[in-house]
Structures are given as C-alpha cells and as structure tokens.
Amino acid sequence: MESIWFATHPLTTTPNDDFVEGAHVDTVVAGAGLTGLTTAVLLARSGQKVAVLEARRVGAVTTGHTTAKVSLLQERGVAHQTRDAWTYAETEPAARQLQGELDACRAAGLDEAAWTAESELPFPIAGALRLPGQAQIHPLEALEALLSEFTAHGGILIEEARVTDASSKSPVTITTTRGRMTAERLILATGTPILDRVVGRSDGTSQALADLIAWTERHFSGAEHTHAWSAQDYRSVDRVPFVGPLPRGGGRIDVATGYNKWGMTNAVAAALNLSSQILEGQTRWADTLGHRRSGLAGAVDTVKANAEVGMEMTKNWVEAELRAVPGEAPAEGAGLVGRGEKGRPEAVSTVDGATCRVSGVCTHLGGVLRWNDAERSWDCPLHGSRFAADGTLLEGPAVSDLPRLS
Ligand SMILES: Cc1cc2nc3c(=O)[nH]c(=O)nc-3n(C[C@H](O)[C@H](O)[C@H](O)COP(=O)(O)OP(=O)(O)OC[C@H]3O[C@@H](n4cnc5c(N)ncnc54)[C@H](O)[C@@H]3O)c2cc1C
Ligand code: FES
Structure with missing residues (x-):
C-alpha cells in the first residue's frame, strides 16, 4: 500500500x-x-x-x-494549511476523558480550547473539543x-x-x-x-482497513476511497x-x-x-x-509491558510449533507461520506470484512473526520489527534480514 x-x-x-x-x-x-x-x-x-x-x-x-x-517548520517555506483541530467523543465515558484533555489544555495556557456539544457530523456525539488555528503539512x-x-x-x-x-x-x-x-x-x-509499542499487536490489518472503509461509507455517502496505508509509532x-x-x-x-x-x-x-x-x-x-523518570508507577508499567511481551512470545511459539507448514503454496497475498522441517517456526507467503520461505523467527530477540495481510509483510508482535515477504528487513529494532529457506 x-x-x-x-x-x-x-x-x-x-x-x-x-x-x-x-x-x-x-x-x-x-x-x-x-x-x-x-x-x-x-x-x-x-x-x-x-x-x-x-x-x-x-x-x-x-x-x-x-x-x-x-508543524513547526514554516521557516523553510513549506506550504501548510491552517485548520481547527477537533476531537470527538461518541460515548459519555469518552466525553469524560475528553473533558480531562480540555482541563490539560487550560492548564497549559491554551485558553482558546473550547467544548461543544454541536457538530456537523452525520451521527450523534457526546461532546467535542476544538482547538482553533492548528496546522497540517505534507x-x-x-x-x-x-x-x-x-x-x-x-x-x-x-x-x-x-x-x-x-x-x-x-x-x-x-x-x-x-x-x-x-x-x-x-x-x-x-x-x-x-x-x-502503540500499535501492531493486533491481527488482520486488512480487516481493520475494511472496517474503516465500511464505517466511512456508512456515515459519509459518496466518499471516495483513494489511498490506504499503515504505520507504527512508539x-x-x-x-x-x-x-x-x-x-x-x-x-x-x-x-x-x-x-x-x-x-x-x-x-x-x-x-x-x-x-x-x-x-x-x-x-x-x-x-x-x-529527563529520565524512574518512579514506581513507571516501574510497574514496565513490568506489565514485559509480562505482556513474555506471554505473547510463549503463545506464538506454542502456536507455531503445533501446526506444520503446509506443502502447497499459500494463496496470493497470504502468509502463515508453522513448524518447519527442523522443528523451528518457518514463514511462507505468496506475493505477486512468488512463494518465499523464510525463518519465522524475528532476528531481534526471537519473536514469532505474524503475516500482515494489508502491507504483505512479516511483523513481529514483540517490539515491532517488520520484514518483507522475502525476509528483507524493513523496520528495526532487528538489524538483520530473516534467513531465507528456499
Ligand atoms: C498512522 C500515524 C499517524 C500519525 N499522525 C500524526 C499526526 O497527525 N501528527 C503528529 O504530530 N504525529 C503523527 N504521527 C507520529 C509521527 O508521524 C512520528 O512520530 C514521526 O514521523 C516520527 O519521526 P522519526 O523521524 O522519529 O521516525 P521515522 O520517520 O520512522 O524515521 C526513522 C528513520 O530511521 C531509519 N532507520 C531505522 N533503523 C535504522 C538503522 N538501524 N540505521 C539507519 N537508519 C535506520 C528508518 O528507515 C527511518 O527512515 C503519526 C504516526 C502514525 C503511525
Ligand atoms: S523480538 Fe522481534 S522486534 Fe524484538
């Protein structure tokens, strides 16, 4: 994409x-x-x-x-458009959270931040926060x-x-x-x-995209789907x-x-x-x-995050070892991980008619990879490394490609 x-x-x-x-x-x-x-x-x-x-x-x-x-980049003459920034809440609990954001804006001296119950959206909202005069850039x-x-x-x-x-x-x-x-x-x-990590632990990027398109078509009839892509931030x-x-x-x-x-x-x-x-x-x-912070709250969060990573790792290894990689090539655009000939996870996919077999184990710290059916890449659920179908490294923290098996 x-x-x-x-x-x-x-x-x-x-x-x-x-x-x-x-x-x-x-x-x-x-x-x-x-x-x-x-x-x-x-x-x-x-x-x-x-x-x-x-x-x-x-x-x-x-x-x-x-x-x-x-943007803060206007010194170099980069074109920008000025827009009001809107955050909408559809439910009462979300509206309460958004009120907290309004309080934070006020505490930071952003007096122009305003609350409204009105919107031009074609569905009901529980409230919205508007911050005027923000920018968007290419x-x-x-x-x-x-x-x-x-x-x-x-x-x-x-x-x-x-x-x-x-x-x-x-x-x-x-x-x-x-x-x-x-x-x-x-x-x-x-x-x-x-x-x-913020994103990337979910399965089925294609399904998420399909849901987003369906939601847009439901609420904005006539909207045209022109581009789609996915990315991750930390x-x-x-x-x-x-x-x-x-x-x-x-x-x-x-x-x-x-x-x-x-x-x-x-x-x-x-x-x-x-x-x-x-x-x-x-x-x-x-x-x-x-400034680095090392308070108790931060430490607790770290332990929880590490425990989640550990769980994820164990679950994925077990899943990969339970099923053998099928002999036949996956359908176009599909990929799966299973137990290879040597008992280790093997990843096989077909993209643009080419079937590739690569190691199913991330070269960073050994996470078992998952197929991203929208980007057609192998993504690691542990810390976010991504690899192309042929094993070429796309994003770290891994620093080497996946070994190719055929
Ligand atoms: C879907 C999405 C929407 C977002 N929307 C907004 C928004 O509206 N407003 C906003 O403020 N922010 C937004 N963000 C966040 C913002 O885009 C990112 O925080 C920002 O682009 C990060 O820039 P970066 O230079 O740190 O990282 P990147 O742009 O990822 O740059 C890192 C570079 O390092 C290279 N690299 C990686 N490993 C190595 C290595 N070992 N050796 C050499 N090079 C390496 C990579 O190839 C890459 O080019 C969004 C993020 C996402 C995912
Ligand atoms: S184990 Fe894959 S990114 Fe860390």
Missing part, C-alpha cells in the same frame, strides 16, 4: 555521497525521518560535519506514513526542504546504510551494512522501540518522549523516540533539545524531554 504522501510527492532527492570506509565526522545521525533530518540541519547549521545514515530511503518509515497534523515536502538545507551546509546523506552496532568509546565506531565510520557523537533517530512507558543519552552509551550516543503519534511537533522539539545539548545551548522549555 502506498501512502498519499509518496503518491503525491515522490522524493526526487538522491543521496549526495557514497559510503567512505573509515571516514570521520563530528556527528552521525542514524535515520532520515523528521527527527533525524531536523537534528542534522540544526547541527550542520552550526558548522558541524554531519553524516545522516539511512537504512532505507528518506521518509521511508513513520514520517512518510503519518497524518501530519501540526511531510515529504518538509523532509525535502530540510534535506536541501542540510546538503547546502555540506551535510552528507547516505541511504541504504543500516546502523547495526556502535561502540561507546571515543570516537564512536559505527558499524553499518555498508562498512564502518567514526564520529564524536551518534544520534539514533531511528524510531527504535526500546520502549513499549510511546514510552510514562508517555513522555524519550530524548537524550542512551543508557550505557558512554554519553556519546543519544536517542530520540516515543512521540506517541505526535511526532510532527515532538520530533522538532527533540531535535532542538539534542542539538542544544551538543552545542551547549539552552532550551529550558524542552528540558522535560531530556
């Missing part, structure tokens, strides 16, 4: 450099989404020599598949503008170079699928889920983005993730926070992002 952003604005930018084995730069940024490119621009503006290493292509993951409400136009400024400042973009390891010594040695390079600092702007245990030094990174490796589906603004805030720390500037308003 192709997102509306790639369909309407395919990126024409190409990598401006090739990988040079052993090259040294001030900062390597891993990941060319909104976080990575904004951070890279801010550092390059200050005169730093910066290389962005992108595992796939610019915008390939969440930024290219977002809904892109709200995320790929934003990335293109950032990239053009980055390269104008001498920044280096290398695509199809996945970071697979890094030392925490000085300088940091960064191992990639294209070779090694060194840097004074490494920033992981990869969306890597060292955190709890959240931290305490819901505050995780921005700052990576634990055991020797103070030289930083990470920025956990925006909980509000990355258009949080990615920019994270980039401002990280770049000001590196350049020894001041962004006090963004300090909350850089």
Whole structure:
C-alpha cells in the first residue's frame, strides 16, 4: 500500500555521497525521518560535519506514513494549511476523558480550547473539543526542504546504510551494512522501540482497513476511497518522549523516540533539545524531554509491558510449533507461520506470484512473526520489527534480514 504522501510527492532527492570506509565526522545521525533530518540541519547549521545514515530511503518509515497534523517548520517555506483541530467523543465515558484533555489544555495556557456539544457530523456525539488555528503539512515536502538545507551546509546523506552496532568509546565506531565510520557523537533517530509499542499487536490489518472503509461509507455517502496505508509509532512507558543519552552509551550516543503519534511537533522539539545539548545551548522549555523518570508507577508499567511481551512470545511459539507448514503454496497475498522441517517456526507467503520461505523467527530477540495481510509483510508482535515477504528487513529494532529457506 502506498501512502498519499509518496503518491503525491515522490522524493526526487538522491543521496549526495557514497559510503567512505573509515571516514570521520563530528556527528552521525542514524535515520532520515523528521527527527533525524531536523537534528542534522540544526547541527550542520552550526558548522558541524554531519553524516545522516539511512537504512532505507528518506521518509521511508513513520514520517512518510503519518497524518501530519501540526508543524513547526514554516521557516523553510513549506506550504501548510491552517485548520481547527477537533476531537470527538461518541460515548459519555469518552466525553469524560475528553473533558480531562480540555482541563490539560487550560492548564497549559491554551485558553482558546473550547467544548461543544454541536457538530456537523452525520451521527450523534457526546461532546467535542476544538482547538482553533492548528496546522497540517505534507511531510515529504518538509523532509525535502530540510534535506536541501542540510546538503547546502555540506551535510552528507547516505541511504541504504543500516546502523547495526556502535561502540561507546571515543570516537564512536559505527558499524553499518555498508562498512564502518567514526564520529564524536551518534544520534539514533531511528524510531527504535526500546520502549513499549502503540500499535501492531493486533491481527488482520486488512480487516481493520475494511472496517474503516465500511464505517466511512456508512456515515459519509459518496466518499471516495483513494489511498490506504499503515504505520507504527512508539510511546514510552510514562508517555513522555524519550530524548537524550542512551543508557550505557558512554554519553556519546543519544536517542530520540516515543512521540506517541505526535511526532510532527515532538520530533522538532527533540531535535532542538539534542542539538542544544551538543552545542551547549539552552532550551529550558524542552528540558522535560531530556529527563529520565524512574518512579514506581513507571516501574510497574514496565513490568506489565514485559509480562505482556513474555506471554505473547510463549503463545506464538506454542502456536507455531503445533501446526506444520503446509506443502502447497499459500494463496496470493497470504502468509502463515508453522513448524518447519527442523522443528523451528518457518514463514511462507505468496506475493505477486512468488512463494518465499523464510525463518519465522524475528532476528531481534526471537519473536514469532505474524503475516500482515494489508502491507504483505512479516511483523513481529514483540517490539515491532517488520520484514518483507522475502525476509528483507524493513523496520528495526532487528538489524538483520530473516534467513531465507528456499
Ligand atoms: C498512522 C500515524 C499517524 C500519525 N499522525 C500524526 C499526526 O497527525 N501528527 C503528529 O504530530 N504525529 C503523527 N504521527 C507520529 C509521527 O508521524 C512520528 O512520530 C514521526 O514521523 C516520527 O519521526 P522519526 O523521524 O522519529 O521516525 P521515522 O520517520 O520512522 O524515521 C526513522 C528513520 O530511521 C531509519 N532507520 C531505522 N533503523 C535504522 C538503522 N538501524 N540505521 C539507519 N537508519 C535506520 C528508518 O528507515 C527511518 O527512515 C503519526 C504516526 C502514525 C503511525
Ligand atoms: S523480538 Fe524484538 S522486534 Fe522481534
């Protein structure tokens, strides 16, 4: 499935450099989404020599598949539209939750936030929250503008170079699928889920899409279905983005993730926070992002999240071991995991007439994969890694492909 952003604005930018084995730069940024490119621009503006290493292509993951409400990027002349932001509640319990959001808006000084029971929707609501004057952007136009400024400042973009390891010594040695390079600092702007996941534990993406289309047709007759896509974003245990030094990174490796589906603004805030720390500037308003919290509530949540991951892992291994992989090829667009010849989970799928057999075990920490019938990919229910039907890694935290079995 192709997102509306790639369909309407395919990126024409190409990598401006090739990988040079052993090259040294001030900062390597891993990941060319909104976080990575904004951070890279801010550092390059200050005169730093910066290389962005992108595992796939610019915008390939969440930024290219977002809904892109709200932006702080107008300095580069990226077109934007101003819209009121609406959140609707259909039930009384949901309306009570939404009232809490209104209270939070007021506490944050957003006095223009307003409650209403009226709406133009063709179905009844229990209440709605309106915040006027918000923005929406085309995320790929934003990335293109950032990239053009980055390269104008001498920044280096290398695509199809996945970071697979890094030392925490000085300088940091960064191992990639294209070779090694060194840097004074490494920033992981990869969306890597060292955190709890928001989406992706559900089965049947196609069914979810079908439900959404049916709901839209029921309430908005005549609506035309033009694009559909799916993506995932991450959240931290305490819901505050995780921005700052990576634990055991020797103070030289930083990470920025956990925006909980509000990355258009949080990615920019994270980039401002990280770049000001590196350049020894001041962004006090963004300090909350850089503070790690370890209170009891957070710990309880962590235990619960880990227990859920453990349950998921056991259940999926048992399920996979109970049924043997069938000899015949799955139908077009279908995939399944079962017990292979050596007793380990094997994943078999048919896409565009090609049947592929790959290991059914995620190369990150051994989760048993599930077929995503909408994206036609193998998705790991534990921490969100995704692989193409032929086993090629699409999204981490895994850093290697699935072994091919035939
Ligand atoms: C369906 C959906 C709707 C959303 N809607 C909104 C919205 O309306 N408003 C809003 O504010 N936010 C929204 N968000 C959230 C927002 O889109 C994300 O938080 C934001 O795009 C994350 O940007 P990022 O740069 O951190 O990550 P990404 O865009 O995922 O970029 C990470 C990059 O790192 C690369 N990478 C990964 N691993 C490696 C590696 N090992 N080495 C090198 N490169 C690597 C990836 O290929 C990728 O290009 C939404 C998210 C989703 C899923
Ligand atoms: S086991 Fe962690 S992503 Fe698969």
